[in-house]
Amino acid sequence: MENKNISPLLEVRDLHVEVEGKEVIKGIDLALYGGAKLALMGPNGSGKSSLSMALMGHPGYKVKSGSIILDGNDITGLSPDKRAKVGLFLAMQNPVSVPGVSVANFLRAIMKAKRGEEVPIREFREMLVKAMGLLEMERSFANRYVNDGFSGGEKKKLELLQMVLLNPKVAVVDEIDSGLDVDALKIVADGVNRITGENNAFLLITHYRRILDYIRPDGVVVLMEGRIVASGGPELINQIDRQGYDWLSAKTA
Amino acid sequence: MNVSISPFEVAQEPEGLKNLRSKAWNVYTQAQFPDRASTLWRFSNPEAFWVIPENISSILEKGKIAYRLEAPNELRLSDLQEAVSNESVPVGALVGPEFGKFEALNLALWKKGAYLRVPEGVRLDQPVVLRKHISGEGLILDRSLIHVSKGASLTIVEVLEGELAGNGNGYLNAVEEVLIEEGAALTLVGIDLTQGKTRAFVTVRHSIGSNAELKWVLARFGEGSSKANLGARLAGRGAKSGIYGAVFGFGQGKSDIHTFHDHAVKRTFSNIDLRVVLQDQAHSAYTGLIRIDTDAGCSEAFQENRNLLLSGGVRAESIPELEILTDEVQCKHGVTVGPVEEEPLFYLMSRGVPREDAVRLLVVGFLEPVLGHIPGDFRKPLDGLVANLINPASEIESPL
Secondary structure, X not given: OOOOOOOOOEEEEEEEEEEOOEEEEEEEEXXXXXXXXXXXXXXXXXXXXXXXXHHHOOXXXXXXXXXXXXXXXXXXXXXXXXXXXXXXXEEOOOOOOEEEEEHHHHHHHHHHHHHOXXXXXXXXXXXXXXXXXXXXXXXXXXXXXXXXXXXXXXXXXXXXXXXXXHOOOEEEEEOOOOOOOHHHHXXXXXXXXXXXXXXXXXXXXXXXXXXXXXXXXXXXXXXXXOEEEEEEOOHHHHHHHHHOOHHHHHHHO | OOXXXXXXXXXXXXXXXXXXXXXXXXXXXXXXXXXXXOHHHOOOOHHHHOOOHHHHHHHHHHEEEEXXXXXXXXXXXXXXXXXXXXXXOOOOOOOOOOOOHHHHHHHHHOOXXXXXXXXXXXXXXXXXXXXXXXXXXXXEEEEEEEEEOOOOXXXXXXXXXXXXXXXXXOOEEEEEEEEEOOXXXXXXXXXXOOOOOOEEEEEEEEEEXXXXXXXXXXXXXXXXXXXXXXXXXXXXXXXXXXXXXXXXXXXXXXXXXXXXXXXXXXXXXXEXXXXXXXXXXXXXXXXXXXXXXXXXXXXXXXXXXXXXXXXXXXXXXXXXXXXXXXXXXXXXXXXXXXXXXXXXXXXXXXXXXXXXXXXXXXXXXXXXXXXXXXXXXXXXXXXXXXXXXXXHHHOOOOOO
């Protein structure tokens, strides 16, 4: 998982995060190198989603101390759009609906932001058709309003579609498996696997092992009560699957 | 009561119209000013629309309005005054002399007007365009009458353009009467592109016959001020009316809109979706009345007003009113007022979209359910217009 000779794509140093005055992340260190797929596991309420929101710069999640370094850039104080520009992506667990904004217009705005100029309509269409094909999505999907009335599976696919189009350096994928049936899960996992390469890295947030059967991580960290309580190789997944998280809770005391 | 004579009596007009004008002039000059405690006038001062009778002729000479129709040959735009002299045209049937003090001013003195009669059974796929261009200064009286005959079906796009100069001495006083006969379907799109600080007093009344349908889309983007009284009477069984309004107010702009859906008979359906975006020091007031008559059971009426506030200095008021005189009806109304929502903004920004572009996208999206009803050729420039008008820097302070 680590290669000490090169610097990590994502480095989190002693990160402390507060939500409404309450500390939810209590000093986390993480390093993700190119090609890594790291699973971040933990029970409900352990701080997994809070960490992802803080990484992306959600205004409700205040970094009290520590830093977030993306590909050598300190992004701790940057606005979410600037973090995205440096190469961070967050596939959200429950993305908000944006009524009135079509998927096509939304994706075009995203591509314009990435490039710094309008993407010609023809080129955009080709790009979109290709990416949608990869995720086995209906063409009519592009005309619907973003996440509005979407099923759980459709929301996840749209998150993934954006990830494919943006090709981020680091993608934080939050509970991509929730609300998916097995078929959709396979498509989503295939999508993640296809864009994984030496030049990007994934942080996969989940509290079930199911998705990890399809996207095989090369390392696991376990979060409880805002702290990392265990880290190791993929064998840790099986142990959690058999024993749950209780055996780790002693470590947080 | 004093009977004064209108200064613009035209000798060749039919007696009926002369009488109407005379009655209307009486109402304008003699009737009390509207009571500001009534909902209709709570947010606008009636004195702003009063012109001293002795001054009217000089003020009227300075304002100009021109009408132009872009339509296939089977439709012809007539001058309303000529039409009234040549055939039976129901001027004043929906907005008559007793309607209100300022509507009476219009009826007493209008000279140029637009008359469009859509013959029975005419069905057009392409929209026809009625352009109204205002210029000059002073007072402009605009009067239109649209008569959609039985079974006809079409889209009319009315574009109001131009600018009224002068320092608040005058204004545009517009009255439109629309008759939609049995089984007809009218989509009426009103786009107000007037420039500058043009002031307007607008009254529109529709009468919708049995199984006829009105879809009325209104878009108004400006820093002028307007008071609009927009209504439809669902006069025949199975009549349907949908009003979709998009307002973008900026600068010192003021929009005071009243809607009235009058369900006169059984099995009638109405819907209102009014979306207002306010920036700088703009002000919007909306009062919406739904009335369901004693004989109008089994009817449905919905009304929603959403307000999106882009600056701290704006003001939005909204008063929905229901007057339901019978049972077995379904009515719903709702109001929302608030800034750009933080979660969608975060969502878009987290994908790399800069804050200003994200706000633009969200505002256009907010208006989409209304603007989406406008035919494509007219729609696209409006999106661009909205995007250009938005000044994200003026937005309410937000942590993002």
